[in-house]
Amino acid sequence: MTATKVFISWSGSPSLVVARVWAALLRDVFDDSVDCFISDEMEAGVISMAQIRANLDGAKFAIIVTTRANQNAKWLNFEAGVVSRQLPDDEMPRVVPCLVDFDAMKEVTGPLTMFQMKMLTEKGVEETVRSLASVLGAATNVHTKRFGLLWDTEYKEAFEKAAAVVKNSKDPIPDPRPEKDILAEVLEGVRRLQAGQSQNSMSRGPAAQNPPLPLRDFSRARMDHAIHRWLVKNKFDPSHIVEIDQVNHPDDDLSLVTVKTTLPVNAANALENSLNSAFGDISSTVFFNCESG
Structure with missing residues (x-):
């Protein structure tokens, strides 16, 4: 084995x-x-x-x-x-x-x-x-x-x-970072991944290349509808959604959406997976993070 x-x-x-x-x-x-x-x-x-x-x-x-x-x-x-x-x-x-x-x-x-x-x-x-x-x-x-x-x-x-x-280590504990700095770090990782994947995408031909929607086409109403639909389907009350924060990177079409909830951890993770799947056409420019608390 x-x-x-x-x-x-x-x-x-x-x-x-x-x-x-x-x-x-x-x-x-x-x-x-x-x-x-x-x-x-x-x-x-x-x-x-x-x-x-x-x-x-x-x-x-x-x-x-x-x-x-x-x-x-x-x-x-x-x-x-x-x-x-x-x-x-x-x-x-x-x-x-x-x-x-x-x-x-x-x-x-x-x-x-x-x-x-x-x-x-x-x-x-x-x-x-x-x-x-x-x-x-x-x-x-x-x-x-x-x-x-x-x-x-x-x-x-x-x-x-x-x-x-x-x-007991003397390693310094950093101050909490602004969300824009965290977003910039995610962007750098995405760029590295896309660079590594670009050759494979080209080898599949132009028809296989599906560029993501620009950030301006990302609809908040569409996201709210997707969240509500998931809650209803899984029999959770909408009151479980506490806050939705969207942070846009100033220099790139990249957005980090944090959904703060009172859902159980497993449910919050399932909602996060559902959103990232539902918005797959812009998956390289919009990232969802669902928090349980």
Whole structure:
């Protein structure tokens, strides 16, 4: 049986300590069923799509080791975005940011908030193990029981020590960034992806190339209708939508739409997937992020 590749992303040497504990735990829980790959942090100037694809090829699950200091790191966010785009589009949480030194999920800012985040606690680690077991098609109860034994005898202490390295680190914790800066980072990632995909698009001929609609053609009424239709279909009251923010990048036809809701996490993720699918004709210029709270 071929092992399933699990990608573990980190940025900054303190988070590497946590990444190594994660790799050891998953190997102990799943034995030869998983092949854990810990990313190498490369300088921004030498990153290429070929290198990223070589490292990520075949990955079915990803853990993003996230700290207060690295949550907005250019490489970490870009790497997470590339991983998520190549994984299957289903309801399973296949990209999981692991929050190391946060007191609450609401403290996280930037693109990583679009994924199903987990705190570095026994509950958060166990839920991540369960998610990976589901992706593997394995017996969840068997691996959960094994995790419980390993947590009590070894990994509770190992994660606590790794988290202490992060908390005691002198890495500066950045101030919260303006949304326009986050948007600019997403734009840069999109440009890299489009550059890597352009040759394939040309090879399929002009008929296969479907340019996205310009941002001015993105209708707020159309979006409101799509959200309302999804709520009705899934039997949620419209009052679950708290606020809708749209931030436009000043120099490009790019928009980040954040939908703040009181929906359960799974429902918010499903709404986000539905919107990104419904507006696929402008998917390279409009990004949806649905928050649960």
